[in-house]
Amino acid sequence: MTADGAPKFLVDPYLEWVKTEGIPVHEDFGFDLHALDVRPWARMDALGCYAHALGRGDFVNMYVLEIAPGKHTSSQKHLFEEVVYVLEGNGSTQVETARGKHSFEWHTGSLFALPLNARYQHFNGSGAKRARLAATTDLPLTLNLFRNAEFIWDNDTVFPERFGDPQHYRGDGTFLPMRPGRHMWETNFVPDLRTFDLVTWKERGAGGSNIMFVLADGTMHAHMSEMPVGTYKKGHRHGADFHVMTVTGTGYSLYWYEGDKDFRRFDWKHGAVFAPTDGLFHQHFNASGEPARYLATAFGGMRYPTIGDKRKTFIGMDVDVKEGGRQIEYRDEDPRILRLFEDELKKNGVPSRMREIISA
Ligand SMILES: [Fe+2]
Numbered sequence: 001m002t003a004d005g006a007p008k009f010l011v012d013p014y015l016e017w018v019k020t021e022g023i024p025v026h027e028d029f030g031f032d033l034h035a036l037d038v039r040p041w042a043r044m045d046a047l048g049c050y051a052h053a054l055g056r057g058d059f060v061n062m063y064v065l066e067i068a069p070g071k072h073t074s075s076q077k078h079l080f081e082e083v084v085y086v087l088e089g090n091g092s093t094q095v096e097t098a099r100g101k102h103s104f105e106w107h108t109g110s111l112f113a114l115p116l117n118a119r120y121q122h123f124n125g126s127g128a129k130r131a132r133l134a135a136t137t138d139l140p141l142t143l144n145l146f147r148n149a150e151f152i153w154d155n156d157t158v159f160p161e162r163f164g165d166p167q168h169y170r171g172d173g174t175f176l177p178m179r180p181g182r183h184m185w186e187t188n189f190v191p192d193l194r195t196f197d198l199v200t201w202k203e204r205g206a207g208g209s210n211i212m213f214v215l216a217d218g219t220m221h222a223h224m225s226e227m228p229v230g231t232y233k234k235g236h237r238h239g240a241d242f243h244v245m246t247v248t249g250t251g252y253s254l255y256w257y258e259g260d261k262d263f264r265r266f267d268w269k270h271g272a273v274f275a276p277t278d279g280l281f282h283q284h285f286n287a288s289g290e291p292a293r294y295l296a297t298a299f300g301g302m303r304y305p306t307i308g309d310k311r312k313t314f315i316g317m318d319v320d321v322k323e324g325g326r327q328i329e330y331r332d333e334d335p336r337i338l339r340l341f342e343d344e345l346k347k348n349g350v351p352s353r354m355r356e357i358i359s360a
Helices: 013-021 139-146 149-153 166-170 308-316 335-348 354-359
Strands: 025-028 030-032 039-041 046-053 061-067 082-088 090-097 100-107 111-114 119-124 131-137 174-176 184-187 209-215 220-227 243-248 251-256 264-268 272-274 281-286 292-299
Touching (some): 013 025, 046 272, 119 131, 139 149, 281 292, 281 335
Parallel strands (some): 025 046
Antiparallel strands (some): 061 131, 243 292
8 A cells, every 4th residue: 555545556666766866857858968957965975866768768767966076976886787978077986896996087978887786986086177977777677676775775795797807997898799780898987988999880871880888797788879970870760768878979860750740859969868769760960070979878788688679679770671670771761851961961061971872
């Protein structure tokens, strides 16, 4: 029974719990994570808010953590996975593993993962500027499954297999060649996504490149893709929960459900995030004079897809929808898409490369 005597019915324990955190819970298709209102967050001894994208799916949430100049968070440890992208500022994180304490220094554009149930603490390295981090976690899955906060935040089980090579906290990693679009980089910490080397992936369109990350041997997924100047990727669809965050460049994404007459549009720059909902077609466009990179985080990665839809996405993400895959080839796309893109580029004084690419 609930407190007022009513039977429990269609309960979402995660959403009930999140109300008790005492910080804003924002909900929208997408956000500017730099601008979201954050408030004092007792549990973290910092500022924060939850950023619930409409396409976050059943397993994943996102929160923004802000650490004031010269401050640090309280020490944390929890039985859910967490992938952190540094939005702004610089600082360090100390992680305790069975081998000892590891500290690494991050700045805008860094990416790292917190190994499952390892104790950690974040420090703002600046005495003058705030630091903002965007974390994607699988807490909704864990909390909805166990419904017991003590089990999640006060659990002494150690997972040494998640700590990885100590070199992983120095920014080193291991390249695991698979095939285009599926090459993996295994590490715990990527110092700068803006300069990280990517691998060409012809099939997803227009000279693009990417890398799949395996972070702290986790189930949580992250990958990064780049679109060269004057190009856009092919449209595609998949299940919910991919949180797409801009790393470099500016541009927009179009999104629509099959059969819709019109597209909707989300404009992005660094700090933007959005999450396409289940089955929503979406397509990313670089409208700027520099290569555009985005980071995507989700539940279920290349190593451990975990859910059937992720497995299908990783296999079929560059296969034509007409052949049972998830991608719309350039030759089949709505002609308005190219016209809109070229109009946008004209405004920015950037030449389009798409006609030569589409006719090649
Ligand atoms: Fe996508």
